[in-house]
Amino acid sequence: MHTQDAAANLALLGWISTGLLLLVAVLCIAAARGAIAPNSFVGLRLPALTRDEETWRAGHAAGQMPAIVAFTIALVFSFLGLMSSVAYWGAIAAFAGGLTWIVIRATRAANAA
Incomplete structure (x- = not known):
């Protein structure tokens, strides 16, 4: 019983983990397209992305591909x-690695914008 x-x-x-990655991918796509404006509740809550509209969109656009992959x-x-x-350990590893990749790409893009 314990094994089950x-x-x-x-x-x-x-x-x-898989569902949360889908949610992050959808949020990145929506924010990059401007459907989600900078706010305090929804989207990637990274300091570099919350400076203004341009960094918000650039960061989320950069996070799309890693999130989808x-x-x-x-x-x-x-x-x-x-x-x-x-x-299932692969899915969990994809979640951890994917979030790391998303944060790095989004922050770099926002800082470059």
């Missing part, structure tokens, strides 16, 4: 996890 609980928790964490990788690993629960 651990596998179920790992699966849940893998799918949550990380989401795609996490989705593949999550589906593989349906066959072998160890694959």
Whole structure:
């Protein structure tokens, strides 16, 4: 019973990681297009991005590609996890690595804008 609980928790964490990456990708796309203006609630809450409209859009535009790639990788690993629960670790790793990549790219783009 304990093994099943651990596998179920790992699966849940893998799918949550995948879903959060999808949310970040959608937010990056929307903010880059101007559908989400700079605000205190929604979007990448990085100091470099919140200076003005230009840095907000530039940072989110730069974060789009890493977010989509990380989401795609996490989705593949999550589906593989349906066959072998160890694959969910790939989705979790894609989440951690993807967020790091997104923050670095977005901050660099905002600082260059």
